[in-house]
Amino acid sequence: MNDSTARDALIAARPAPDSRHGLVGWLRSRLFNGPVNSIVSLLTLALLVWVLTPMVQWALINADWLGDSREACSGEGACWVFISARFETIVYGFYPVAERYRVDITLALMAVTVAWLAIPRMPARKWVVVFALVGFPIIAWLLLVGGVFDLPHVPTRRWGGLMLTLTVATVGIVGSLPLGVMLALGRRSQMPLVRSLCIVFIEFWRGVPLITVLFMASVMLPLFVPSEVEFNKLLRALIGIMFFWSAYMAEVVRGGLQAIPKGQEEAAKALGLSYWRRMGLIILPQALKLVIPGIVNTFIALFKDTSLVLIIGLFDLLAIIRAGLTDSDWLGFATEGYVFAALMFWVFCFSMSRYSQYMERRLHRGH
Template sequence: MIINDKKLPDLPPPTSTSGPIGWLRNNLFDTPLNSILTLVIGYLLVTNLVPLIQWAFIDADWIGDSRDACTSGGACWVFVSVRLNQFLYGFYPESEYWRINTLFVLLGLLLAGMIYEKTPKRGWIALFTLVVFPVIAYFMLHGGSFGLPVVETHKWGGLTLTLVLALVGIVASLPIGVMLALGRRSHMPIVRSFCTIFIEVWRGVPLITILFMASVMLPLFAPEEIDLDKLVRALIGITLFQSAYMAEVIRAGLQAIPKGQYEAADAMGLSYWKKMGLIILPQALKIVIPGIVNTFIALFKDTSLVLIIGLFDLLAIVQSALADPKWLGYSTEGYVFVAFVFWVFCFAMSRYSQYLERKLHTGHGARQ
């Protein structure tokens, strides 16, 4: 009798439990109920998705300069291509488009530099983006200095105006929200009461009402020698409104920090601001990254409400183009384009927040 003491090679797993077939069995057909739901949902997707793809891509018209080019019966993307400059720049003078394009490129480079981990001096880049870039953007967009002609804010519009409203609101609402959250947890009754009243009042009023008040009532409280631009009034209203929501998000993070962290910082003899800036806030902000980004996304989408006070953001510009007798009947293409643009920006923010969560995860939930 011959005895083989060599280990035989492992047999491959059955094809029914690995690969695409195994994934389908484990995720879509693991139970009779899930199998039925998978078949029903698959049927609905096929019956609805195929005609949508047919309309949006296969039968669509892409090239032309008028509605006469839309003859296939599918989507008429000619409408978007013809009006694209208006959708991007609003009523900004065509000869000055280069100013907006320069800012877009500069902002993209700065964001790429901050996101890429191996970029040297990332802290200085972030400081430049938050402090210097807004000043450059103002003088580039408005003009009046360095030989640039003035472009009044009522000519700003389209995606440019949407990004201005969103970026200013995001950058300004975060620090104000932090201060309001700290004030609401303050031991000083006056500070705590003021912050609580501010937050509850602004959170309890619709943004539409805030925009009306900022547009109509805010100039009544300003000195006569100060003429607040309509865009500035909208920015103030949006910033204060979102700051109240941001404050509650950050307060949730502050409350999630274990009491021992506060006691440890006090035992080290740190002052209140050092304790918050070095110990508490970094942990709290890390915990509430999803809530902060969710507030940013809501702010970005809420910028479309400025239409009611006469500012032509991306949605308003598209709606005004749809009223053109030359393009009546193509509202679907216009709204799909707006929805796609908003989705791209919101999805990008969502994905970056997930990246930050994975990068900054340190097992905080297990800390006692």
């Protein structure tokens, strides 16, 4: 039968169009796929509306946004004037006003570096990694501290706010990961002395609270340093935080190493690869991929614990906001301050969480 002749046979019945696609299909399959599920979904949506409606009215609809004093607040909603009036202090802390452009340059350089490394298929990524690990810390330290190239010296005791929070978190993250990897490898080493030293280090730092570590770094560490060597408080806190979280990172990485079958390393030995080439080319890439959630979870906990530096006299983001609440001109706006601090911490932590999920999907190759 050619195409010009009519069909004699009926066309077979086709299934109905799949209604599970799109928004309606998602609602039917996830929220309203049965009587019980539909009732629970409706009750949950009603509860959310009941809870979120007054919050939205307070935080957005009835809020006051612009002004320079508490007289600009009507009292019907949130007074975000407190945040806008003290925004520069929240970001820069006590950094000199005339030198804050140095902080802007440093933050912009860090943002460009992180974006370059986060976006896939960007050119010269290896060189950017080298710059991020070697060049950027040197440039950032010279810019922020000054004392060279006709830049006025700014002591670290004048650092604060979001700038200090990002400094502590960045140094802690960048320092704790490689140190934790080395400790994890050392704990699995066949050399008894290396293994014992790594076990003692990990168990000691995991067995004490971070508050104790910060006090020890602030009070005891200078006793072991010659008096002529200047060892400022921020540097001592950074070392304590890096050592503390490297112990937790070591256990996360060790869990990934134990998940790799022994046949992987045996096959690498059969190829004649040395220990470091086996670890760097075969074992560690697979182990680190498996423990991405644990690594990022440690990073998030580290970022949130940066607020503990307040106990040794460093004013991070949360401490600067709390200090602003003691100002007699802004009494009674603690809720707005804490909500803003919580929002800032959530933005950074949520961003790390989402990027870790993206990396998991991108690196997943099946097993």
